[in-house]
Amino acid sequence: MVKYEPKAIEKKWQDIWAASKLFEPEINSALKKFFITVPIPYPDGFIHLGHLYTWTRADIYARFMRMNGYNVLFPQSFHVTGGPIIGMSNRINSGDEKTINVLKEQGVNDKELGLFGKNPKFLAEYFINTFKRDFADIGMSFDWRRTFVTTSLEPYFSRFIEWQFRRLRSLGLITQGSHPVVWCPHENTPLGDHDRLAGEGESPVMFTIIKFKCGEYVFPAATLRPETVFGVTNIWINPNVRYCAATMESGEKWIITENAQDKLKNQLKPVKTCEILDIKSFIDKKSVNPIDGKEVPILPADFVDADIGTGVAMSVPMHAPFDYNGLDVLKKKDSIKYGNIVPIKIIDVVDQKDLLKNAMNAFGTTKDGLEKATKFVYKKEFNQGVLNENAGTMNGIAAKLAKNNIIDLLKERKSYDYMFELEGEVVCRCGTRGEVKVLENQWFIRYSDKDWKAKARKEIEKMTVYPDEVKLQLLNTLDWLEDKAVARKGGLGTPLPWDREWLIEPLSDSTIYMAYYTIAHLIKNFDLNEVNDELFDYIFMNKRGKNIKNLSRLEKMRAEFEYWYPLDMRISAKELVQNHFLFFILNHVILFDEDKWPKAIGINGWLRIQGQKMSKSKGNSLTIHKALETYGADQLRLLATAGNGVDDEEWSTLNISGLNQRIEDIMQIIEIKDSFGEEEIELDRYLKSKLAKIINSATDNYKKLRYRSAVFSALFESVSELKFYISAGGRNKNLIMEYLETILKLNHPIFPHITDELFSYLGNTKMLEETTWPIYDENAIDNIMESEVEVVKATVEDIRNIISRIKKRPTKITIGIANSARFELYNKVFMETKHSRNVNEIRRTLRINDPIIDKLLKNPQKLPEKELKQDVEAKTFTELKQFIEGAFECQVQIIQKDKDEKAMPGKPSVEIE
RNA sequence: GCAGAGGUAGCGAAGCGGUCAAACGCGUAAGGCUUAGGACCUUAUGGCUCAGGCCUUCGUGGGUUCAAAUCCCACCCUCUGCACCA
Numbered sequence: 001m002v003k004y005e006p007k008a009i010e011k012k013w014q015d016i017w018a019a020s021k022l023f024e025p026e027i028n029s030a031l032k033k034f035f036i037t038v039p040i041p042y043p044d045g046f047i048h049l050g051h052l053y054t055w056t057r058a059d060i061y062a063r064f065m066r067m068n069g070y071n072v073l074f075p076q077s078f079h080v081t082g083g084p085i086i087g088m089s090n091r092i093n094s095g096d097e098k099t100i101n102v103l104k105e106q107g108v109n110d111k112e113l114g115l116f117g118k119n120p121k122f123l124a125e126y127f128i129n130t131f132k133r134d135f136a137d138i139g140m141s142f143d144w145r146r147t148f149v150t151t152s153l154e155p156y157f158s159r160f161i162e163w164q165f166r167r168l169r170s171l172g173l174i175t176q177g178s179h180p181v182v183w184c185p186h187e188n189t190p191l192g193d194h195d196r197l198a199g200e201g202e203s204p205v206m207f208t209i210i211k212f213k214c215g216e217y218v219f220p221a222a223t224l225r226p227e228t229v230f231g232v233t234n235i236w237i238n239p240n241v242r243y244c245a246a247t248m249e250s251g252e253k254w255i256i257t258e259n260a261q262d263k264l265k266n267q268l269k270p271v272k273t274c275e276i277l278d279i280k281s282f283i284d285k286k287s288v289n290p291i292d293g294k295e296v297p298i299l300p301a302d303f304v305d306a307d308i309g310t311g312v313a314m315s316v317p318m319h320a321p322f323d324y325n326g327l328d329v330l331k332k333k334d335s336i337k338y339g340n341i342v343p344i345k346i347i348d349v350v351d352q353k354d355l356l357k358n359a360m361n362a363f364g365t366t367k368d369g370l371e372k373a374t375k376f377v378y379k380k381e382f383n384q385g386v387l388n389e390n391a392g393t394m395n396g397i398a399a400k401l402a403k404n405n406i407i408d409l410l411k412e413r414k415s416y417d418y419m420f421e422l423e424g425e426v427v428c429r430c431g432t433r434g435e436v437k438v439l440e441n442q443w444f445i446r447y448s449d450k451d452w453k454a455k456a457r458k459e460i461e462k463m464t465v466y467p468d469e470v471k472l473q474l475l476n477t478l479d480w481l482e483d484k485a486v487a488r489k490g491g492l493g494t495p496l497p498w499d500r501e502w503l504i505e506p507l508s509d510s511t512i513y514m515a516y517y518t519i520a521h522l523i524k525n526f527d528l529n530e531v532n533d534e535l536f537d538y539i540f541m542n543k544r545g546k547n548i549k550n551l552s553r554l555e556k557m558r559a560e561f562e563y564w565y566p567l568d569m570r571i572s573a574k575e576l577v578q579n580h581f582l583f584f585i586l587n588h589v590i591l592f593d594e595d596k597w598p599k600a601i602g603i604n605g606w607l608r609i610q611g612q613k614m615s616k617s618k619g620n621s622l623t624i625h626k627a628l629e630t631y632g633a634d635q636l637r638l639l640a641t642a643g644n645g646v647d648d649e650e651w652s653t654l655n656i657s658g659l660n661q662r663i664e665d666i667m668q669i670i671e672i673k674d675s676f677g678e679e680e681i682e683l684d685r686y687l688k689s690k691l692a693k694i695i696n697s698a699t700d701n702y703k704k705l706r707y708r709s710a711v712f713s714a715l716f717e718s719v720s721e722l723k724f725y726i727s728a729g730g731r732n733k734n735l736i737m738e739y740l741e742t743i744l745k746l747n748h749p750i751f752p753h754i755t756d757e758l759f760s761y762l763g764n765t766k767m768l769e770e771t772t773w774p775i776y777d778e779n780a781i782d783n784i785m786e787s788e789v790e791v792v793k794a795t796v797e798d799i800r801n802i803i804s805r806i807k808k809r810p811t812k813i814t815i816g817i818a819n820s821a822r823f824e825l826y827n828k829v830f831m832e833t834k835h836s837r838n839v840n841e842i843r844r845t846l847r848i849n850d851p852i853i854d855k856l857l858k859n860p861q862k863l864p865e866k867e868l869k870q871d872v873e874a875k876t877f878t879e880l881k882q883f884i885e886g887a888f889e890c891q892v893q894i895i896q897k898d899k900d901e902k903a904m905p906g907k908p909s910v911e912i913e
Numbered sequence: 914g915c916a917g918a919g920g921u922a923g924c925g926a927a928g929c930g931g932u933c934a935a936a937c938g939c940g941u942a943a944g945g946c947u948u949a950g951g952a953c954c955u956u957a958u959g960g961c962u963c964a965g966g967c968c969u970u971c972g973u974g975g976g977u978u979c980a981a982a983u984c985c986c987a988c989c990c991u992c993u994g995c996a997c998c999a
Contacts, residue, residue, distance in 0.1 A: 042999070084999065181997070192998040203995085379914085442997090473917050477995080480915075485997045506999060578916085578994050605918090605993090642926095646918065648992075649926085658938055661953090709927080716937065790932090798965040800956085805963050837931060838979055860979060865932040887955090902965095910965070 004663040006632020010753040014139060017752075022769055023141040025071050027563045034070035036062050036569040037514050039576060040079040040150065043127035044088040046106050046623040047134050049639060053607040056640035056750075057705060058571040059140050061602070063749035064702045066141075067773040073564050075146040075517045076135070080124045080153055082506035083491045093117030106623055120492075121153065134624040139633045139752050146520040151494045151509050156523050156531055158494040160516050161509045163536040165486075166497055167591060173446045178268060179485055180204040180420040183437035184428040189490060191426060191434045199426030204436045207309050209417035210410060211252075212287040214298065217245060218252045219287050222309030222419060225378065226410065227402040229291045230391040231316040231346040236326065238304040241311060243279040246271040255282070257311030266437045267419055284337075290415030291406070292392060297341070301326045303367075309421055318343035318356060319381060321373040325365050347385040347399055355380060443502055444483040447586060453478055455589040456582070463585075464600035466705045467645040470577055474585075477578040484508070484583075507579060511587035515540060515596075518564045519557040526553070540592065566595065571602045571705075574646045602705045605648040607639060634751040635659060641711040641750060649708075662719045663754055666740065669722065670761050676733035682872075682879050684732050685785045687725045691739055692780040694718050698746045699776065707750065714746035728883040737762065742774045787866040788876040791906050795877075796887055799910055803888070806912070810890045815877060816897035816909035822852055823870040826905040829856045830864035837863060855904070868905045877908070 017023065025033075038058045041051065062074040091099045092113060100113060108116075116123040128149070135142060148157050168174050181190040182204065193200050208226040212219040212235055219235050237243065237255075246254045246261050249270060256264070261271045286295040296315075303322055304313050317324040330338045349355055359376045363369035385399035393409075394402050410416035426434035446452070456478055465471040486508040487496050493503035519539060523531060534545035539557050548554065570584070581601060588597050627636055635656045643649030694713045701710035722739055730736070741762060748755040748768040759768050795815065803810060818826075825848070832842045839857040846853065856864060877884075877894045885892045903909035 079999085082997095082999065179997085190997065192996095195998085201995090439997095447996095469918070473994085476916055480995085482996080488997065505997060507997080510999095574918090575994065575999090579996065579998090644927090646993090648919095655925090655938070712927080712937065720937095795965090800965095802964045804957090805965080807963065833931090840979075861931065861933095863931075907965085912964075 004660050004667065004754065006634055006754065009757045010137075010139070010633045013753045013756050014136060016756075016767065017139075017141070017769075020767065022066075022767070023074065024143050024145060025073050027559060028071050029563070031069070031071035033073065033564055034062075034065045034568045035073045035514075035517075035564045035566070036065070036571065037075065037517070037567060038570070039572050039580060040077045040510065040513070041131065042084045043078050043080065043124050043131055044084045045103075045127060046625060047131050048623045049627060049636070050607050052138065052624055052636065053639055053642065054571060054573050054604060055135070055140060056138070056637050057602070057604055057707065058569075060637075060640055060702070060707060060749040061569060061571065061705065062141050063752060063769060064773075066769050067745065067748065067771065069772060072141075073517070074142055075520070076140075076142045076144070077147050077513070077517070077520075078124070078128050078131070078149045079506060079510060080149055081151045081491070081493045081504070081509050082488075085120045085124050086491055089116055089118075089120035089123050092123075106626065124149070124153065130625065134628075137628055137633060138624055138636060141752075146517045148513075148516065148520045150506075150513060151492070151504070155528055156526075157513070157516065159528070159531045160513075160536060161494040161504060162497040163533045164509075164512060164587070164591065165504065166533060168445065168587075169498070171590060173449065173452065173590065174486070175444050175446055175483070176441055177444055177483075178438050178440050179442045179444070180206075180267070180436050180438045182422065182426055182434045183266070184430065184432050184434055185437075186430050186432035187428060190437075190439075190488075191428055195429055196434070197427040197429055197431070199422070199424050199434065202422050202424045202426045202434075204420035205423050207419050207421050208407060208410075209310065209419055210314060211290060211415040211417065212296070212312075212314070213290070214255075214282065214285055214287040216253060217282075218254050219298065219312045220254050220256060220310045220417065221312045221314035222421070223314055225316070225319075225382075225403075226406050227382075227387070227394075227399050228316040228319050228346060229289065229314065229406060229410075230387070230394065231318055231344045232289050232296055232314045233317055233323075233327070233341050233343060234296045234315045235287050235298045236301040236304045236313040236315050236323070237279050237282065237298060238302055238306055238311060239280050239283065239300040240302060241279070241304075241306040242276060243311060244274045244276050247273045254310070255279070255312060257306045259306055260310045263421075263435065264419065266435060268438045268440065269417075269419070290410060290413050299326075299330060299338075309419065316344075316346075318345045319347055319377065321356065321360050321363075321365075321370045321377060324356060324360065325370060344390050346387055346390045347381045348388045349380055349385045439485075442485050443487045443496060443499065445486045445508060446483050447481045447583070448483050452586060452590055453481070456586045459585055459589050459597050463598060466600070466602040470574075470601070470603045470646060473577055474582060477582060481582060507583060510580065511583045512591060514567045514570070514598075515561065515565060515592070518560040522557050522560065565592075567598045569600045569602060570598060571604070574603050574605055577603060603646055604705070605643055605646045607642060608648050631656060632753070634754050637750055637752075638711075641707040644706040644708045659715070659751075662715050663751075663758075665719050665723060666743075666758060667761075669726070669736070670740065670758065673733065673737065676731050676736055678733065680732055680735075681730065682785070682875050683725060683728055683730050683789070684735055685782045686789050687721065687730060687735060687739065688780045689782040689786050690721045691718070691742060692777050694721075695742065695746065695774045696776040699773070702749065711747070711750055714743060714750075718743040718746070727886075728880055744768065745771060745774050784867055784869050784872050785876070787868055787906070788872045789880075791868070791873060791908075792876055792880050792884070794906075795908060795910065796884060798907075799884075799888065799912065802910065802912060810888055810912045812891045812893065812913045813884070813888060814893045814895060814911040814913075815884075816895050816900050816903045816911070817870065817874045817877065818900075818903040818905050818908065819896065819898050820870040822903070823868060823873075823905045825850060825852050826856065826864055827867055829853065830867055833863050833865075839863070851901075852904075864906070866906075870905070873905070873908070 036058060038055055058074070062072050066072045103113065112126065148154050151158050151161055165174065182202065184191050207222040207224060209220045209222050210226060210229055212221055221235060242258045243255055244258055244261065246256055248254055249272065261274055264271055282298050283300050285298050287298055289296055303326060304311060315323040315327065317327045324343065327338070327341060356377055359373040363373040382399050387394040387397050387399060387402050389395050394405060397405065407416060420436040420438070422434065422436060428434055457475065460471060460474050460478065486504055487502035488505050489502065491503060493505060494509060496502045496504060534548055535554065537543040537545055538548050538554055539561050585598065624636065638655055638659050694717060698710050698714040701707070744755045744759050745768055756768050799813060828846060829842060832845055836842060837860060839860045843857055874894070874896065881892050881894060897903040897909060900909050
């Protein structure tokens with residue numbers, strides 16, 4: 001009994017591949033090139049199975065293209081820009097138990113841990129080495145000569161990034177401005193999602209400030225709904241909170257909560273002086289609504305949250321449940337004083353006359369209920385509402401549009417301002433409450449630029465995207481893409497060449513490095529001083545500057561770039577689609593000529609393990625290194641076939657046994673190969689036809705990165721067809737050998753080690769990647785033969801069914817094939833189904849009166865689906881007689897039927913005795 | 914909120930107008946093999962039916978069609994991204 005033992009053979013083949021230099025391609029103008037990459041990873045931990053999902057998918061593509069005759073470049077590098085490496089190092093240094101335990105479990109010793117904590121560079125180098133080791137062990141076909149590390153560890157690469165950013169700046173695509181971020185005042189740093197204990201996903205929301213004048217003072221009401229300003233009946237302040245009169249730079253005296261003045265300071269609205277005052281003294285005084293000049297009273301309300309906005313709110317009772325309820329409370333207290341304040345309805349929603357009241361009745365007047373009602377009302381009114389005659393000049397305008405119109409009006413009247421606020425609470429890991437801060441002099445890359453977007457749109461439309469739906473996602477995201485901050489003050493990275501206290505952040509320094517791969521191994525021969533903008537201009541733009549000398553040395557790099565670029569395929573998981581991939585595309589279209597724009601991208605989902613995404617942070621990741629203790633490389637590579645597209649796919653080790661089984665099946669057939677002979681039978685045509693279809697579908701699926709489907713036909717279907725052929729009496733050695741060779745080729749990209757091994761068992765001395773991909777032979781397709789074999793299989797099913805019904809062991813089975821007249825009618829009907837599947841129509845066209853026609857047309861669901869031939873059916877049954885006898889262990893007779901009503905084409909009559 | 918994807922038998926997952934009671938894998942059950950277990954092989958696995966038949970199913974509710982898991986509309990639920998965060 002043969003057993004598949006992957007460990008025994010995998011190292012051997014990895015060494016053979018390495019020695020062959022197969023994966024270190026050189027320029028070869030006789031060959032078409034193919035350049036494929038995966039985004040560079042952060043070496044801040046061990047590579048695990050979740051990562052591998054993406055990389056194996058790329059490696060499979062690289063091997064597939066090599067076998068298809070392409071000169072394939074598949075390099076890999078590493079990313080250390082930004083925070084992750086330093087963050088990891090800091091966590092270890094500060095004794096973070098979770099992190100340390102995970103690493104220890106994965107085999108890091110105390111000495112190494114100590115160094116990790118002290119030296120982020122050591123940490124990065126350590127993990128880069130483990131990545132390389134694990135990549136090799138899993139059989140990745142990388143060209144390691146071109147590896148580099150972005151960015152601060154590699155001055156040559158930094159020069160490249162500087163070149164990129166000077167060019168972007170010279171194109172006017174880098175600007176400086178201010179920008180709101182969530183900020184930790186304790187650590188003095190922006191708070192990303194990963195830095196938060198609470199408030200993940202919270203981002204600054206812009207509140208409109210509308211200035212209501214009251215004598216010398218301004219009441220700056222903060223609101224999310226400026227479109228309701230026509231419906232204001234009063235101003236709310238909270239009598240239980242300390243307020244102050246803050247003198248702003250403009251000289252205006254704003255009445256705001258004490259809290260609010262710090263917020264304003266953070267948002268570049270410095271408060272010059274500030275006097276505490278008794279807010280209660282303003283109650284019942286009048287203020288002026290700037291939109292229409294109407295006077296509205298200032299009233300007390302304890303639901304006004306001192307932590308949000310300015311502490312001054314405008315009251316629109318007809319459109320805000322809290323305001324309505326607040327006014328109600330006051331009216332109950334003092335109906336004379338407040339009785340004449342009437343809610344004003346300014347937004348109409350079709351079919352929703354009493355939207356607010358209904359919502360309040362439905363949700364109640366508890367705090368929670370009012371919040372729900374608020375959400376409900378806001379949503380309906382904003383999306384479906386239209387302003388009415390109470391809204392002055394805005395009458396008839398949709399609420400959605402009115403918002404900006406009203407803001408413009410307020411600006412004209414110098415009654416507008418804005419501030420940022422967090423809707424939910426954000427807490428930093430250090431425990432401090434996060435707040436909004438507007439950063440000054442931040443550098444931006446102008447992804448909002450219309451012309452730039454138009455170019456990118458053109459490229460996306462042209463590009464091949466697997467799977468298809470991702471293209472739509474790219475285009476949609478491009479539409480709302482805004483300017484992006486390109487630099488930060490912390491972490492690692494290349495300084496902005498013109499403002500060196502800012503470091504270029506990771507998503508911005510990783511947009512065009514694929515071009516750098518083409519020269520990465522050569523540029524190191526230069527002195528760093530020689531590596532300047534002119535050099536890059538010459539290589540990448542063919543622009544020869546004054547100081548360019550030593551042309552011959554440069555020429556080699558230029559040739560590499562010209563040969564390998566553009567990038568033909570980039571593979572990644574889906575989370576990079578809406579950020580990295582867009583930046584990658586945008587930078588390419590602006591920095592390179594159109595013939596150097598990327599050709600295709602392939603996106604995959606995640607690997608789930610027991611329903612959860614496999615990731616470092618979830619702690620459910622299995623490192624490749626560990627997994628290789630139990631499984632072989634090819635067995636782990638099977639996980640690349642977990643899915644076809646962007647859906648997340650469940651992976652279980654159980655699939656591995658299915659793989660093992662097929663491999664052992666193949667090994668067994670190879671073992672008995674000498675027992676096969678020369679005889680050719682009808683069934684050969686069936687196997688050849690199946691093989692052709694398998695080649696066709698596997699090839700197509702490989703091309704589209706649909707590996708789940710590819711492995712299904714290349715491995716599972718192919719082996720089971722071969723087993724059927726042999727069990728049904730097939731013995732044609734030449735055919736079987738050709739079949740085996742073909743399926744080894746078809747499986748090689750996914751399972752390179754075992755297929756190379758088995759290929760050598762067949763007496764070959766070449767590696768599979770030195771052979772060529774199987775060619776689909778259309779002439780081998782024999783649909784009638786395939787159909788008739790299916791008829792036999794279906795008949796066996798039928799017989800089984802009957803036997804189980806009548807509950808007796810058969811002694812003899814007689815199978816009656818329909819006569820050729822019936823086949824003729826059958827095929828006539830089949831031909832008609834190509835034009836119409838409407839039974840009445842078929843009947844009308846055919847105009848044949850025959851009980852067989854009636855039978856065929858009885859059920860439109862069961863119309864003939866394929867062409868059948870009487871002689872083939874008869875021959876097939878005769879040839880497979882032994883196969884049928886074997887299944888039932890009794891005598892089988894095949895006869896021709898002339899009159900039997902039951903025998904139909906594709907459905908012979910069956911008599912069981 | 915905006916955008917994208919998805920809901921299929923006990924589970925994973927194909928199918929994306931007719932050959933669909935739904936591939937394939939796993940699980941489960943019976944039989945074979947074996948001293949026994951494992952592995953392996955065969956068969957069964959929505960319901961009913963003692964001659965190959967019938968009935969009900971593909972998130973929910975409608976619709977289009979001779980025909981819908983597949984197309985259209987509405988609703989419910991799940992996942993993902995949304996920017997200084999890699």
